[in-house]
Amino acid sequence: MRSPEIVLKVVGVCRTTNFLTQLHSLTIRTYDTHLAAKITELYFELLPLQTVRKLFDEIPHPNLYTCNRILQRFCGKNRYEEVSSLFTSMFSFEKVDHFTLLFALKACSALKATNFGKTIHGLGKKYGMIHSNMFLGSGLIDMYSKCGNMDDAFRAFEEYSKPDIVLWTTVVTGYEKNFKPDEALAVFTGMAMAHCISSDPITLVTVVSACTQLLNLKAGKSVHANVFRMGYEGSLSLSNALLNLYAKSGSMFYAGNWFRVMEEKDVISWSCIISCCAHNDATDRAISLFDEMIYKGIEPNSVSVISALQACESCCNLDKGRQIHELAFHKSLEHDKLVSTALIDMYMSCCSPQEAIIVFDRMPSKDPVSWFALLCGCVKNGMANKSIQIFCDMMARDIQPDATVMVKILGACSELGVLQLTSCLHSYVIRGGFISNSFIELQLLTVMQNVVAWMRLSRFLRDQQIKMLLSGAPYSTVCPNKVTFLSILAACSHAGFVEEGIEFFNIMLNEYQLMPESKHYAIIVDLLGRIGELDKAMCLINQMQSRVGVHVWGALLGACRIHQNAEIGEVAARNLLQLDPDHAGYYILLSNVYAVDGKWDDAAELRGSIKERELKKITGQSVFRL
DNA sequence: CTAGGGTTAG
Numbered sequence: 001m002r003s004p005e006i007v008l009k010v011v012g013v014c015r016t017t018n019f020l021t022q023l024h025s026l027t028i029r030t031y032d033t034h035l036a037a038k039i040t041e042l043y044f045e046l047l048p049l050q051t052v053r054k055l056f057d058e059i060p061h062p063n064l065y066t067c068n069r070i071l072q073r074f075c076g077k078n079r080y081e082e083v084s085s086l087f088t089s090m091f092s093f094e095k096v097d098h099f100t101l102l103f104a105l106k107a108c109s110a111l112k113a114t115n116f117g118k119t120i121h122g123l124g125k126k127y128g129m130i131h132s133n134m135f136l137g138s139g140l141i142d143m144y145s146k147c148g149n150m151d152d153a154f155r156a157f158e159e160y161s162k163p164d165i166v167l168w169t170t171v172v173t174g175y176e177k178n179f180k181p182d183e184a185l186a187v188f189t190g191m192a193m194a195h196c197i198s199s200d201p202i203t204l205v206t207v208v209s210a211c212t213q214l215l216n217l218k219a220g221k222s223v224h225a226n227v228f229r230m231g232y233e234g235s236l237s238l239s240n241a242l243l244n245l246y247a248k249s250g251s252m253f254y255a256g257n258w259f260r261v262m263e264e265k266d267v268i269s270w271s272c273i274i275s276c277c278a279h280n281d282a283t284d285r286a287i288s289l290f291d292e293m294i295y296k297g298i299e300p301n302s303v304s305v306i307s308a309l310q311a312c313e314s315c316c317n318l319d320k321g322r323q324i325h326e327l328a329f330h331k332s333l334e335h336d337k338l339v340s341t342a343l344i345d346m347y348m349s350c351c352s353p354q355e356a357i358i359v360f361d362r363m364p365s366k367d368p369v370s371w372f373a374l375l376c377g378c379v380k381n382g383m384a385n386k387s388i389q390i391f392c393d394m395m396a397r398d399i400q401p402d403a404t405v406m407v408k409i410l411g412a413c414s415e416l417g418v419l420q421l422t423s424c425l426h427s428y429v430i431r432g433g434f435i436s437n438s439f440i441e442l443q444l445l446t447v448m449q450n451v452v453a454w455m456r457l458s459r460f461l462r463d464q465q466i467k468m469l470l471s472g473a474p475y476s477t478v479c480p481n482k483v484t485f486l487s488i489l490a491a492c493s494h495a496g497f498v499e500e501g502i503e504f505f506n507i508m509l510n511e512y513q514l515m516p517e518s519k520h521y522a523i524i525v526d527l528l529g530r531i532g533e534l535d536k537a538m539c540l541i542n543q544m545q546s547r548v549g550v551h552v553w554g555a556l557l558g559a560c561r562i563h564q565n566a567e568i569g570e571v572a573a574r575n576l577l578q579l580d581p582d583h584a585g586y587y588i589l590l591s592n593v594y595a596v597d598g599k600w601d602d603a604a605e606l607r608g609s610i611k612e613r614e615l616k617k618i619t620g621q622s623v624f625r626l
Numbered sequence: 627c628t629a630g631g632g633t634t635a636g
Binding site for chain 2: 037069071098102103134135137142164165168170173174200201202204205235236238239243244247267269271272275303306310338341342345367369370373
């Protein structure tokens, strides 16, 4: 078995790694190019990618075809670093053709390496490949647009005197993908009118996308008319693009009608209509469409699962959300970053932060958006301490928060009052120079002002100047009233001065004989709750002579959830429901309290009563606000 | 023997 021809015949039958090793050494010894080509194909089938590259480098003088094939295979596996380094070594041997350049351009697009791309562009010109080859042209335009450089993309396009439909489409797509839908439509119009080039379904998909970005229903409808005129109604992607246009810019009515008459529907069509319903207050319809899709045997993908989860999120349907979570688990979609993030959002919005945290912890790799979802969810659920802990974890892992995250975390700080961290963040914001967009900047400044104001007042409190002033009241000109004490208590709450707050409360009561109102009690209950003194808080509420308001019970319930006290939590929630029976959030909170305690029947019964009343969740409203 | 443009989503 020494002749490469014989070996090549055997390769088709025998595919063991052991045999491969023998072939490898034979290839090195014989310098046979056919064998080298064949063996590289085998490497990809049988070996891990790192090994492939190593072994390939040992093959002496592989021919151009073999090199191109290995570039192609690496492109197919999204291993663009390898493509780029292989290209560089090929170039040093002056062995490149237009296939090589095309694969290298793909790598440039993926790696966003414009300069490398420009070098390849220059090479193509130098070798005179550009004008003889349309493929290279679309590759170049595509590379520049994917690097976000539309000026160079258009210049590359202009190098062609007679561009074909693919080149035109690549330019239109470039503008559309770079959020320049006006330019996209302008180029498309020029193509159809001035150059009389008739479009194909693929061009129209991009044109419809541009109309969607512009929310230009009129233009989209005229494209739709053309679709029928040209007989393209059989194109599923085009139908889906139109469906998306109606879903985004028209109404559920248009989208629903078009969806109904579409001859063929795939998972994209279903996801599109589900997402449309979920975002247009038709959450029940979104969920039933999702069920129908599953029933019809359409395999759900991450996008459809995400849309269905968003529907559960906006109608606070925790049970259905859990059910979809289970489905996602069985379809191995749970570890998809986007699905995990949607699950975190769903659990957080359904007031079940514990489950959200479990999902987050299970994620094999976390991306910044999932951290963000977790952080925002904790803030939304009044878990300021946890959100600050998350923020610190993010910093420790070198995950750079953007301005939006900073706004959230500062909000959490000013709500719960964590003085030390706030001043830390203050300097972080200044050092980080968060000036990205003016809207965020304004928001950031507003929160900062609040935080800084609280910090000043807290320092004042800590110096005990106020206490001295108040204690010496008979001799001073200050005559504090209930409102004065309300601000002092609020400052203690924000600063996290639990003991001082209670002390001031007693001064108010005993030295000034001022009758505290519901709002004063709410702060004290919150302060007691933070140190876990739930019984004391409950005692205090029982002693109250004024009406016990929503804030008081809300503060107690929040504390019960954090300290997992079902007994007192139930009392708090029942009272809250009596005061405001239409607030779905209380039902959810209470059912969570039950669930923690293992009272599943009570939890289920409660969820039933939510459905009966068809309550809408009131989003973003904290029961702890003063 | 290898090659270009497209739809849903955080």
